[in-house]
Amino acid sequence: MIIQRISRFISNFENLMPIFAAACAVLAGIAILSLPFVYTEDQLYPKNIDRESPLDPYDRGGPPFTQADIVLQYPENSPTAGFVTAYLTPFSWALANTTLHTGTTIVGHPGGILDEILYNTRGLDTVVETTILFIAFAIASYIFRKGSP
Amino acid sequence: MIGAGGSPLRYLEFxxxxxxxxxxxxxxxxxALVFTVLVIASKPERQLDIAFGADAFTTKDIGLSEMRFRRFMAIACGLASMGAMVTGDVFDFCLFTSLVGICNVGIVAAVKSRHVQGAAFQYGLVALAGTVPLFGGAAIVAATTGTLSLIELSSTLLPAVPxxxxxFLVLGVMGEGMxxxxxxxAEMFRAPGAPYVIMCSLSSLLIFLRVIEVVLQM
Incomplete structure (x- = not known):
């Protein structure tokens, strides 16, 4: 009897979201009870923020124009790692030497600092992320144009 | 390394x-590859409605552009499933899983049936909410072990994942349709146009099979 009632409730897809929310809430409750998780000190992608650096939010360490020392999972797969962050246009480099505000404009400069992790060592993630966006745009544009000739 | 799915035969480095x-x-x-090839090669079904009490039936006619779009989405879904099957990175696996969820909505997005559209909307909501435990789980994996690579995670030197x-990871994948x-x-399958709609079912089945391996390996 009770199984019949449960299966009738589950079979209505209007109830899916509440069931999923309840499952998430139960699991989150268990997670909170099992806190604290022990975090490892030896992180793969460490990040230190140096507020004094002129490249502030984008500074990943290492002087420009030379290879920076970057922690990688498989260094042998990314021989050029460390050079992406090091690259600044001469104008950006001059700006960084004179002001403290290159960090706010640096992504607007051609050849400015690209994120080492996203564009070098974890490039496949970036590809898949943009694919998700493109697929979503394709669906949205198809539905939008459906009625028109 | 010998993981839950046997020792790897071949590596591809990105x-x-x-x-x-x-x-x-x-x-x-x-x-996943064989089914994607089938989707590319096969012609879609034409659903028949039998009229009761009379010797008559009607064929549901679907436009070419709708079929093309649905095939495109089914192929994209197949490629996403293939990626999720072989990737050796927890975060990448989560990305492919959410891509499969979006493609599943896309396969039935063009169907002119209110019932199917309602089901697809509810499914989309659950798939959307499912990304929270999915990516949250991947983030805690990175925090507790310091790595995201499944090959490293299978070694016993690292601390165990809670x-x-x-x-969290399993619940996130279940939200994609288990x-x-x-x-x-199941309501989305009422849409005409097999084998494209079958891709919805197969992709989530494959992803669930893979997440078992991922979880056992950690």
Whole structure:
């Protein structure tokens, strides 16, 4: 009897979201009870923020124009790692030497600092992320144009 | 390394993301590949409605552009499933899983049936909400072990991933269309146009099979 009632409730897809929310809430409750998780000190992608650096939010360490020392999972797969962050246009480099505000404009400069992790060592993630966006745009544009000739 | 799915036969390196083919993931990959080829090659079905009490039936006619779009989405879904089957990175796996969820909505997005559209909307909501435990789980995996690579995670040197975090990953994948959150997907199958709609079912089945391997390996 009770199984019949449960299966009738589950079979209505209007109830899916509440069931999923309840499952998430139960699991989150268990997670909170099992806190604290022990975090490892030896992180793969460490990040230190140096507020004094002129490249502030984008500074990943290492002087420009030379290879920076970057922690990688498989260094042998990314021989050029460390050079992406090091690259600044001469104008950006001059700006960084004179002001403290290159960090706010640096992504607007051609050849400015690209994120080492996203564009070098974890490039496949970036590809898949943009694919998700493109697929979503394709669906949205198809539905939008459906009625028109 | 000898993971839950056997020792890898071949590696493909993309920087820190290393794709590996173990006997288990290779079998799942081939299944997704074969079905994607079938989707590309086959002609869609034409659904028949039999009229009761009379010797008559009607054929549901679907426009060419709708079929083309649905085939495109089914192929994209197949490619996403293939990627999820062989990827050797927890975060990458989560990305492919959410891509499969979006493609599943896309396969039935063009159907002119209110019922199917309602089911697809509810499924989309659950898939959207499912990304929270999915990516949250991946983030805690990175925090507790310091790595995201499944090859590194299978070694015993690293600290163990908490059980509840594995639960987060499994719940996130279940939100993409496994029982008991399957009702909306079953209603989506009412849309005409097999084999494209079957891709919805197969992709989530494959992803669930893969997440078992991922969780066992951690």
């Amino acid at each position: 920087g820190d993301i290393v794709i590996y083919f173990s006997p288990y993931t290779l079998a799942l990959f081939l299944l 059980l509840v975090v594995k639960g 029982a008991p959150f399957y009702a909306a997907k």
